Amino acid sequence: MRTRITELLGVEAPVIQGGMAHIADARLAAAISEAGGLGLIACGGANPAWVADQVRIARELTDKPIGVNVMLMDPRAPEIAEQLVSLGVDVVTTGAGSPAAYIDRWKKAGIKVIPVVASAALAKRMERLGADAVIAEGTEAGGHIGELATMALIPSVARAVSIPVIAAGGIADGRGLLAALALGAEGVQCGTRFLTVEECSVCDAWKRKVIDAKDSDTIVTGRASGHPVRGLKNRFSRECRKLEAQAAAGADVKPSFSGSLKRAVEGDVEGGAVMAGQIAAIVDERKRAADVVAEMIAEAEAFGAMTAQELARANAAREGLAS
Numbered sequence: 650m651r652t653r654i655t656e657l658l659g660v661e662a663p664v665i666q667g668g669m670a671h672i673a674d675a676r677l678a679a680a681i682s683e684a685g686g687l688g689l690i691a692c693g694g695a696n697p698a699w700v701a702d703q704v705r706i707a708r709e710l711t712d713k714p715i716g717v718n719v720m721l722m723d724p725r726a727p728e729i730a731e732q733l734v735s736l737g738v739d740v741v742t743t744g745a746g747s748p749a750a751y752i753d754r755w756k757k758a759g760i761k762v763i764p765v766v767a768s769a770a771l772a773k774r775m776e777r778l779g780a781d782a783v784i785a786e787g788t789e790a791g792g793h794i795g796e797l798a799t800m801a802l803i804p805s806v807a808r809a810v811s812i813p814v815i816a817a818g819g820i821a822d823g824r825g826l827l828a829a830l831a832l833g834a835e836g837v838q839c840g841t842r843f844l845t846v847e848e849c850s851v852c853d854a855w856k857r858k859v860i861d862a863k864d865s866d867t868i869v870t871g872r873a874s875g876h877p878v879r880g881l882k883n884r885f886s887r888e889c890r891k892l893e894a895q896a897a898a899g900a901d902v903k904p905s906f907s908g909s910l911k912r913a914v915e916g917d918v919e920g921g922a923v924m925a926g927q928i929a930a931i932v933d934e935r936k937r938a939a940d941v942v943a944e945m946i947a948e949a950e951a952f953g954a955m956t957a958q959e960l961a962r963a964n965a966a967r968e969g970l971a972s
């Protein structure tokens with residue numbers, strides 16, 4: 650499956666891994682890149698020495714392209730951004746802010762720059778500043794989110810820019826990839842889908858929660874703070890929502906999000922922020938990263954060749970196999 654994204658990145662499959670701060674390490678990134686997609690190491694919440702170490706390990710595990718994700722709300726983002734210039738990574742994706750201050754520096758170092766955007770206006774700005782592509786991430790996604798849904802955001806962003814668009818938010822199988830291509834994207838970014846793979850370091854309880862999740866099992870906290878974050882319902886997210894409701898009614902209370910993702914990553918899946926997207930509803934097995942990527946491509950190609958009637962039959966058969 651070739652698109653401008655596979656050409657740009659030098660990969661076989663137009664499937665890239667979501668940032669996933671505190672989670673995505675060399676092992677996960679290398680597994681996805683080895684599978685023909687693009688794996689990334691998450692710099693969010695990490696120290697520069699850890700990032701350098703993980704890039705070195707990923708280089709030992711694969712000869713394929715490797716990226717990093719920079720979380721721009723991270724206080725250490727400026728330091729990490731500078732460090733990337735000498736680390737020899739192929740691609741940088743950014744999230745939760747504007748990477749305007751860093752794009753020139755990264756491009757001059759030969760790094761492909763792909764910011765996450767949540768609107769057509771920001772996509773246009775990123776194109777003007779020299780971004781190689783954009784990731785348009787809908788509100789279905791896990792973690793820090795924007796307002797627009799993927800179904801509306803992708804065609805809007807694809808119309809607004811001429812650089813290639815990668816769709817994110819709510820995509821976890823070949824049907825999602827095919828739908829994204831139909832809406833004008835030339836690749837997809839998946840986070841939730843890769844949470845449960847064998848090579849992903851999150852604890853078993855987190856994987857279990859993703860596998861067990863129904864479509865209504867995610868919740869958004871932090872809207873009042875201006876930094877909405879989607880995660881799975883648990884004691885932490887319910888308590889946050891309760892405090893947010895009390896604050897809206899005038900009470901002098903405020904939920905604390907600091908350290909909440911780290912807590913969950915360390916195994917406290919009731920007391921921490923277990924970030925995941927709405928598509929957790931259809932993620933129901935573990936698999937290896939390589940199988941996830943291969944099956945996505947095969948399914949998108951097979952479904953893409955079908956008539957409407959055949960699609961209905963194929964979907965029915967798919968559910969029959971799943972249950």
Ligand code: TUI
Binds near residue numbers: 670746786
């Ligand atoms: O960045 C993400 N998702 C994330 S980051 C993260 S780490 C975290 N840890 C603790 C608390 C909160 C977060 C977990 N998930 N996705 C990319 C993304 N970027 N989605 C939306 C945006 C975005 C939104 C507004 C990007 C830019 C923007 O406006 C930029 C501007 O300044 O105009």
